[in-house]
Each structure stands twice: as structure tokens, then as C-alpha cells.
Amino acid sequence: MKQLRSIVLSIVMLTIAGIVAIPFYYIVVNTLKTQPEISASPLGLPSGLDFSNYSEVFATLPIWQSFLNTLYVGVVSITLMLLIGSMAAYGMLIGQGLLTRLIGVMCLIAFLVPGQTTLIPLYRMLSGMYLVDTLEGLVVLYMAGSIFCYFLIIGYMRTLPIELFESARIDGAGAFRIYWSIVLPLIRPILVTVGVFQAMWVWNDFITPNVFINSPDKQTLVLQVYSAVGQFSTDWPAFMTLSVIVLAPLVVFFIAAQRHIVSGLVTGSVKG
Amino acid sequence: MGTVLAPPRSKPPLQRAPRLTRLQRLRRRGIESYLFTLPVVIVFVVLFAIPLAQSFYYSLTDFNGYSTDADFVGLANYTTIWQDSSMLSALGFTLVFTVGTTAAITALAIPLALVLNRKFFGRNLVRSVFFFPSVVSVAILGLVWGFIFAPLGTGVINSIIGWFGAEPIAWLAEPTLAKLSVIIVAVWGGTGWHAVLYLAYLQAIPSEFYEAAGIDGATRWQQFRYLTLPLLIPAMTVSQLLLLTGGLKVYDLPYTLTGGGPGFATRTLTQSIIENGIAQGEVGKASALSVVFFVAVGLIIVAQLALARRLESRFS
Numbered sequence A: 001m002k003q004l005r006s007i008v009l010s011i012v013m014l015t016i017a018g019i020v021a022i023p024f025y026y027i028v029v030n031t032l033k034t035q036p037e038i039s040a041s042p043l044g045l046p047s048g049l050d051f052s053n054y055s056e057v058f059a060t061l062p063i064w065q066s067f068l069n070t071l072y073v074g075v076v077s078i079t080l081m082l083l084i085g086s087m088a089a090y091g092m093l094i095g096q097g098l099l100t101r102l103i104g105v106m107c108l109i110a111f112l113v114p115g116q117t118t119l120i121p122l123y124r125m126l127s128g129m130y131l132v133d134t135l136e137g138l139v140v141l142y143m144a145g146s147i148f149c150y151f152l153i154i155g156y157m158r159t160l161p162i163e164l165f166e167s168a169r170i171d172g173a174g175a176f177r178i179y180w181s182i183v184l185p186l187i188r189p190i191l192v193t194v195g196v197f198q199a200m201w202v203w204n205d206f207i208t209p210n211v212f213i214n215s216p217d218k219q220t221l222v223l224q225v226y227s228a229v230g231q232f233s234t235d236w237p238a239f240m241t242l243s244v245i246v247l248a249p250l251v252v253f254f255i256a257a258q259r260h261i262v263s264g265l266v267t268g269s270v271k272g
Numbered sequence B: 001m002g003t004v005l006a007p008p009r010s011k012p013p014l015q016r017a018p019r020l021t022r023l024q025r026l027r028r029r030g031i032e033s034y035l036f037t038l039p040v041v042i043v044f045v046v047l048f049a050i051p052l053a054q055s056f057y058y059s060l061t062d063f064n065g066y067s068t069d070a071d072f073v074g075l076a077n078y079t080t081i082w083q084d085s086s087m088l089s090a091l092g093f094t095l096v097f098t099v100g101t102t103a104a105i106t107a108l109a110i111p112l113a114l115v116l117n118r119k120f121f122g123r124n125l126v127r128s129v130f131f132f133p134s135v136v137s138v139a140i141l142g143l144v145w146g147f148i149f150a151p152l153g154t155g156v157i158n159s160i161i162g163w164f165g166a167e168p169i170a171w172l173a174e175p176t177l178a179k180l181s182v183i184i185v186a187v188w189g190g191t192g193w194h195a196v197l198y199l200a201y202l203q204a205i206p207s208e209f210y211e212a213a214g215i216d217g218a219t220r221w222q223q224f225r226y227l228t229l230p231l232l233i234p235a236m237t238v239s240q241l242l243l244l245t246g247g248l249k250v251y252d253l254p255y256t257l258t259g260g261g262p263g264f265a266t267r268t269l270t271q272s273i274i275e276n277g278i279a280q281g282e283v284g285k286a287s288a289l290s291v292v293f294f295v296a297v298g299l300i301i302v303a304q305l306a307l308a309r310r311l312e313s314r315f316s
Helices: A001-019 A021-032 A033-041 A054-061 A063-094 A098-112 A117-130 A135-157 A163-170 A174-188 A190-204 A207-212 A220-233 A236-271 B023-058 B078-079 B084-118 B121-134 B137-147 B154-162 B175-203 B205-217 B220-248 B252-257 B269-279 B285-316
Strands: none
Touching: A001 A021, A001 B121, A021 A236, A021 B137, A033 A236, A063 A098, A063 A117, A063 A135, A063 A163, A063 A174, A063 A190, A063 A220, A063 B023, A063 B205, A098 A135, A098 B023, A098 B220, A098 B285, A117 A135, A117 A207, A117 B023, A117 B269, A117 B285, A135 A190, A135 A207, A135 A236, A163 A174, A174 A190, A174 B023, A174 B121, A190 A236, A207 A220, A207 B269, A220 A236, A220 B137, A236 B121, A236 B137, A236 B175, B023 B285, B078 B285, B084 B121, B084 B220, B121 B175, B137 B154, B137 B175, B137 B252, B154 B269, B175 B220, B175 B252, B205 B220, B220 B285, B269 B285
């Protein structure tokens, strides 16, 4: 009886999951078809394995350029925000007094301010610094994410015994030495979790590049897909192919990092 | 959220380092700790404090983005935003979207989490399939769904409807349907994420609780009502807070799926702020809207936390 119930549950849930996955099946299967084939039957299987859409998309669009742009922005901004966030968390942990408490309140305010409220002044500020339409400008904006890093990292640090940090001090190590050779290795698990989480944000972000980037050679991948839709409005297979090319690395990332994504989701939502 | 809002825990006094008086040590530690927090202070000042102050300031002026002499207009911008039909419809749709997605995702994610908490063949696959949409870019998903909803040959939904002999439906061209379509896609993309969140809380409930309840003769429904549900209230607080604030901030999905149309039907507040403030140079008006937005998000967070506290005390 119990086994039967489990089988029924399996069948029902796998069917529902199949329906939920249709959009992904749809874009993948249509990259192997020609336009008339799609029109005839959008969900049907292709008549053969034809990868010409892929070579066509790679030939017409600077995908590698956008990929490198996204990678550059991602790596630089994630490194910096983890550094800023973890330094702040360590400073708050060893710090005392009114000023330290003030900085804590500051971070809380920053956490509550929606990006929409600061968008217009930030646009004007970046354009005054000639950083609009540059990848460095995006990095500057993504530094706002160090606040989220700070909250997650300090939450994790508080679970560690303070003696770990203090014993090195008694041995005569300076604060920066302690931070670099003791604190950072100790908090590696949370750095990975936060890093994975923030990488997803930067990689998938659309609003920031859409507002701040105009030149085609500075586009991130997501922005490139968006602008290609206009270009490909009549060439559906090319659009589907581009989407698959951009989504494919995320499938690999998802399989490799699912555990970290889930733990980031849970700690992130509890702490933040 | 709750843990963040609590005041920072004060540390117990630390062990004394040799040859330094307590005062000297504190002073040294103070200076060092400020050096460590300096970068985050710079981030706060440059990316939050100054822009926030400027938004407040612009909202009180008729600044157009170019003129050097912006005049102080008091609260005029705050009254004109309530007369601008595009901004009002953006406000309306943003609220409909927020309430719609919060209600629908909560109603679907809890049962999904309860099912995923049971053992069955293919459970990990099912969980991954539901979860995957929230790992990829919402903007790309919006574009893909644009093709799926299309009345053209790519439109999967219309061709399925066609098998049953029905006429194709112009999903994205009719205001109410377009709103519904955006919400459907958001629910499709967000349910898995929130189900995994609920699942994490469900898995934290010790199985002994259920065993004890079973021995006491509690029915399945009683177990859910008096055991699972109260323990899920904190998860609901977190999930709904994320859904409400995320809903108010929504931009990517409607923008890529419908472009905010037809007309202003699926325009969002964020799109309104960007278009008025950056493209059209109505900085004063857009800033007023962004300040109202900030206040609204803040109020929702406070209200949700207060409500959660009352619910928690009622159920437990």
C-alpha cells in the first residue's frame, strides 16, 4: 500500500515536472530545426541533427566578447565584494564602541534601500566620472552587493569561537596578518556560498547592464540575448540557439553548485 | 530578516594580551577595526548615502537632468505623480503583480515542499526541475516565454489550444491577459525556489515530533495543522517578505516579456522610474516616485515583520 502510494506520487510529480520543463525542452529542441519546421510544429522533434544554427549564431554575434565581458565583471566584482564584506565583518567583530555600532546601523539601512531609489543619482554620478558604458562602471555598481556579503559573513563568524582569532593576537600577529592567514581560511565555507550566490546575481543581472551599457562590444551575455531579439525578430531558431548557448554554462554551474545555492538561499533568507 | 534587525550582540570582554593595558588595547583594536570597516563605509557613502540624499533632494526640485539651476518646488512632484496616468498604471500593475505572485507562489510552494519532503522515485530530479528556472536569468526566460505565448507559429500554447479546435489567443496583446501572462511566468519561475526554502525548514522539524503525534492518535490533517503549520510560520515570514519586496522591485520579467505593454498594462514602477528619470529627463518627478517607492518597501517590511510576530505568538 505504502509502495503503491509512492509509485503514484512519482508518476504524478514526474508528469508535473515534465510540464514545468516544457519551456526548456522547447528552446533546446528548436535550435535543431529550421524556421518552417518550428512553425509547423513548435514542440515536435527535429527531422535530423542539424547544428547549423549554432555555427550561424557564433558567426554573426560576438558571443565570446560578451562572455569575456561577463566573466571579467563577475570575477572582479565578486572578489572585491567578498573582500570588502569579510573585512567589514572582521572589523565589526573586533571593534567596539559607538562608531562600530553606527557602522552596523549603516549597513542595515543600506540593506533596506531598494536599488530603484538610488538609480537616477547613481546614473548621474557614473556619467560624471565617465563610467557609464564601461565594464568598470558595472563593477562599481555591483559593490553594493558587499553589504549582503557582510551580513552573511558576520552571521557565520559569530558561530565561530572568538578564541580562534584571539590566540593569534597573543602570539603577536597583527590584525591584517590575522585577517589574511587565519580569518579568511576559517570562513572559506561561507565565502564559497556567498560567492556562488552573488555570482548568480551578477551573471544574470539585466537591469544594470540594460541601463548603464550602450555599446555592443561592452554587452554582458544577458544583455546580448535581449538586444539580439530585435535583430532576430524573424529568425526564431537563431534566438533559441543563442539562449541555449547562454543558458548552457548555467546548467553546468547549477549541477556543480546546487548545494551551495541552496545553502546560500537558506542562510541568506534567514540572515538577510 | 529578524536576526538582522536585532541589535548587534555585545561581545564578552576578551582575554588580556600581555604588556598592554586594557585601554591601550581597546584603542589599538578600535583603530584597526575602523581600518577594516573603511571599505564598506566608502561603499555605503558612495553607493547609498549620497545617492539617497540626492534622490530626496531632486524630488523637491524641478531638475530636468541638464539645467544647472534647479528650482525648489516643495512637494509638487509628490502630487503630480498621482496625476500621471502612466505612473498610476505602473503602480497598479506592480501591486497586482506583487499580490498575485505572493499569493500564488505561497499556495503552490508549500504543498510542493510537503511533497518533496516525502520519499519517492525521482524526487531529486523533480526538485531540480522546479528549482532550475530560478538559477537562470529571468530576462532570458521572459524572452523565451514571449515566443511561447506568441500567436505566431512559435506559440506553443496557442498550438496546444489549436488541437482542441479553439481560436488562438492574443496573450500579450490584451491588457488583462498580458498581466496574467506575466504573473504566470513569474509563478512558474519562482515556485521552486520558495519550495526549496520551505523544504529546508520542514527538514529541520525533528521526525520524533511526528512519531509522538502519531502515537497520540493525531490524524494527518491534525499533524499538519498543529505541528507542521506552526513550524512553517517562520518560513512563511521569510518567503513572503522576499516575494513582497521582490514583487515591488520587479523589472526584468515584464520588460522582456511584454515591454510594459500593451499600452501601459504591464509597466512596472521600476520601468517608470528609469524611463522618466534617465530617458526623459524628468528627474524631479522620477525621484519623487523613487522616494515613495522606498517608503512603500520599508512599510511593507515593517508590516510583514509585525504581522509575522503576531502570527507566531498565536500559533505557538
